[in-house]
Amino acid sequence: MAKLSLRNVSKRFGDTQVIHDFSAEVDNGEFLVLLGASGSGKSTLLRIIAGLTDASAGDVIFDNLRVNRQSPRERDIAFVFQSYALYPHLTVRENIAFPLALDKFKGWHHIPGVSTIARRVFGSSKDIVKQVASVSSMLELDEYANRKPGGLSGGQRQRVALARALIRNPSMFLLDEPLSNLDAKLRAELRGEIVRLHRLTGKTFVYVTHDQVEAMTMATQIVILHNGIVQQHATPQEIYARPANTYVARFIGSPPMNLMTADVTDGQPALGGLRFPAPEQLRLGNGTVTLGLRPEHLTVSADVDVPGLAGTVRRIEDLGADTLIGVQPDPALGLNMWELNQDDLLWIRQTGQTRLMAGDPCTVSPEARMASYFDSDTGLNLVSAGKDSDAGMLPTRG
Amino acid sequence: MTTQEAPPITQSAPHKRRLKAPGNRSFSKPARYVMLAALVLFSGFPLYWMLNTALSEDSELYGQAQGWWPHWERLADFGDLIGSVPIFKWLTNSVVIAGGTTLLSLIFAVLAGYALSRFKFYGKGAAGFLLFATQMLPEALLVVPIYALFASLGLLNGMGGLILANVAFTMPVSVWIIKGAIDAIPYEIEEAAAVDGCPRVTILSLVLTPLILPSIAAAAVINFFDGWNEFLLAKTFIAERDLWPASVGLASFIGQYLTSLNSVMAAALLFTLPALIFFLLVQRRIVSGLTAGSVKG
Numbered sequence: 001m002a003k004l005s006l007r008n009v010s011k012r013f014g015d016t017q018v019i020h021d022f023s024a025e026v027d028n029g030e031f032l033v034l035l036g037a038s039g040s041g042k043s044t045l046l047r048i049i050a051g052l053t054d055a056s057a058g059d060v061i062f063d064n065l066r067v068n069r070q071s072p073r074e075r076d077i078a079f080v081f082q083s084y085a086l087y088p089h090l091t092v093r094e095n096i097a098f099p100l101a102l103d104k105f106k107g108w109h110h111i112p113g114v115s116t117i118a119r120r121v122f123g124s125s126k127d128i129v130k131q132v133a134s135v136s137s138m139l140e141l142d143e144y145a146n147r148k149p150g151g152l153s154g155g156q157r158q159r160v161a162l163a164r165a166l167i168r169n170p171s172m173f174l175l176d177e178p179l180s181n182l183d184a185k186l187r188a189e190l191r192g193e194i195v196r197l198h199r200l201t202g203k204t205f206v207y208v209t210h211d212q213v214e215a216m217t218m219a220t221q222i223v224i225l226h227n228g229i230v231q232q233h234a235t236p237q238e239i240y241a242r243p244a245n246t247y248v249a250r251f252i253g254s255p256p257m258n259l260m261t262a263d264v265t266d267g268q269p270a271l272g273g274l275r276f277p278a279p280e281q282l283r284l285g286n287g288t289v290t291l292g293l294r295p296e297h298l299t300v301s302a303d304v305d306v307p308g309l310a311g312t313v314r315r316i317e318d319l320g321a322d323t324l325i326g327v328q329p330d331p332a333l334g335l336n337m338w339e340l341n342q343d344d345l346l347w348i349r350q351t352g353q354t355r356l357m358a359g360d361p362c363t364v365s366p367e368a369r370m371a372s373y374f375d376s377d378t379g380l381n382l383v384s385a386g387k388d389s390d391a392g393m394l395p396t397r398g
Numbered sequence: 399m400t401t402q403e404a405p406p407i408t409q410s411a412p413h414k415r416r417l418k419a420p421g422n423r424s425f426s427k428p429a430r431y432v433m434l435a436a437l438v439l440f441s442g443f444p445l446y447w448m449l450n451t452a453l454s455e456d457s458e459l460y461g462q463a464q465g466w467w468p469h470w471e472r473l474a475d476f477g478d479l480i481g482s483v484p485i486f487k488w489l490t491n492s493v494v495i496a497g498g499t500t501l502l503s504l505i506f507a508v509l510a511g512y513a514l515s516r517f518k519f520y521g522k523g524a525a526g527f528l529l530f531a532t533q534m535l536p537e538a539l540l541v542v543p544i545y546a547l548f549a550s551l552g553l554l555n556g557m558g559g560l561i562l563a564n565v566a567f568t569m570p571v572s573v574w575i576i577k578g579a580i581d582a583i584p585y586e587i588e589e590a591a592a593v594d595g596c597p598r599v600t601i602l603s604l605v606l607t608p609l610i611l612p613s614i615a616a617a618a619v620i621n622f623f624d625g626w627n628e629f630l631l632a633k634t635f636i637a638e639r640d641l642w643p644a645s646v647g648l649a650s651f652i653g654q655y656l657t658s659l660n661s662v663m664a665a666a667l668l669f670t671l672p673a674l675i676f677f678l679l680v681q682r683r684i685v686s687g688l689t690a691g692s693v694k695g
Binding site for chain 2: 050053071072073077078079081083085086087088098099102103110112113115116119164168315378
């Protein structure tokens with residue numbers, strides 16, 4: 001059982017700073033997801049927690065004990081790799097038994113030659129065989145016990161890797177994009193499996209991924225990293241409802257949040273003539289603000305006379321249960337679309353199908369009270385910043 | 399619609415035909431067998447002729463044309479030969495020297511190959527190059543300096559010194575073979591082993607070595623044959639007849655005035671057999687090693 005604290009951890013490789021001053025507290029039993037695009041430093045951070053990479057500065061603390069100098073083994077963690085990292089020359093059973101057999105090694109058992117025999121002898125001892133059998137059956141690996149990893153599918157291999165992690169009964173599970181090499185169906189299946197293992201063991205899980213679906217469905221806490229800087233550390237719901245800054249707003253959600261520049265006059269934001277009721281916490285003078293609306297908080301209708309933003313339907317993506325509609329706002333509105341918006345379109349999510357066709361004129365009506373407001377210079381969320389979630393920092397440029 | 403000729407109906411599906419390697423189609427099956435038989439004959443004939451010569455009469459070898467079939471009845475004379483020189487002693491010496499060279503060379507090669515593959519250290523490029531550079535110098539050039547060195551260290555006239563000298567010549571190639579093999583093993587496997595509680599020495603012995611076994615076998619063959627066939631150093635360093643390896647012993651059959659061809663061939667045959675057996679033992683591993691790379695680890 002371990003509570004994980006990271007204090008001012010940073011990492012540089014030569015001149016490149018990969019992680020900037022990272023601090024976090026993770027309580028025992030939490031499922032923390034480190035989410036970020038590739039190169040965000042999330043894997044490096046996980047490897048620092050594991051002891052596979054040294055931190056350049058800062059403390060890694062397990063239950064009040066600073067473990068910076070300890071080997072992965074001494075930290076009592078289990079690590080699941082994206083590439084599975086099974087031992088190809090050992091059978092599934094031997095792979096799972098490997099960490100337990102090594103637990104029994106005394107100093108002289110490590111002598112080359114002796115170690116080979118010792119691993120076999122310990123691996124076939126009664127207690128280990130029993131534990132391997134129970135873990136294999138939990139992960140439905142019994143029938144493959146005598147196969148080598150080469151004869152298994154990707155999903156089965158990752159199950160073996162999970163079994164090898166599980167059997168140790170470690171204080172913490174660290175998983176580095178374990179599902180990235182699998183196809184969509186298996187990914188969903190193993191996602192459920194990992195959540196089940198988390199509930200079953202009640203241990204701390206730290207899980208690295210670039211997949212927001214994995215993060216949203218599995219995590220109890222998410223840390224979003226960008227260029228080695230924490231953007232937001234909060235629950236999945238909080239991150240989705242109140243993204244700390246424009247980066248998070250664009251990173252989470254598919255399609256991402258629509259961002260537009262709204263003019264503010266006398267504290268009242270307006271978008272193409274449409275006024276938005278500013279929340280109480282928001283104190284705006286005159287100027288501009290970046291206004292964000294999730295696709296599901298917009299509705300589109302073919303009726304051009306209703307109040308809203310006039311536009312033309314450009315793209316329709318029918319997902320079956322949902323339909324995504326890309327609308328180009330009427331240039332006459334002078335709507336300043338956020339530079340990052342995909343194809344400069346406003347994306348709307350609607351349940352079911354639509355009768356609209358590409359090229360149709362339409363009106364988009366926002367659910368104004370669901371809007372998010374970001375500082376147009378710093379990109380920080382003007383409502384949530386400094387409240388119950390960690391204040392996000394703006395992504396650095398360059 | 400114009401009248402277009404329908405594509406000819408073929409026995410096999412087009413995608414299957416394309417999968418066939420071009421080499422398979424260029425020769426018919428009998429032709430391939432004939433060619434293989436020719437190759438076997440080509441490489442096997444010297445061995446057969448060795449046997450034939452060993453079993454021929456002196457008169458045949460120096461006078462009339464040598465017959466195509468061996469005189470099996472002369473097999474008994476092999477016994478005389480074995481009795482006249484300590485051939486088994488020499489063969490045993492050869493096994494010790496070749497085996498020792500192989501073992502020592504492989505131990506060094508695995509350690510050095512691992513270091514060159516996985517560690518970053520100052521002078522790594524230079525170390526790798528120097529290993530290669532030793533191969534650029536001919537053995538004959540180094541015989542005298544090594545002799546002088548060994549004389550002062552008291553390593554002459556012993557198999558230990560000879561093994562040491564052999565290792566110096568055979569190890570560099572093995573290091574590069576094994577470095578290449580370790581390069582191909584994903585580093586995550588080592589990290590997984592570290593997480594599972596292996597110190598580095600145990601990672602090397604329990605995880606890495608089994609994975610690069612085919613390359614080790616390949617290096618072993620090269621080392622063993624180098625040690626087995628080595629003549630120059632053995633001839634120079636070892637004076638005592640009982641300590642000779644078989645390669646030197648074999649050469650001693652060649653006299654200044656008289657060379658008994660059939661005895662030389664008989665001894666040569668005995669010299670070839672252990673090497674052949676060794677190769678057959680490790681050959682299977684090497685072949686499996688050639689296909690092992692295709693399986694994603």
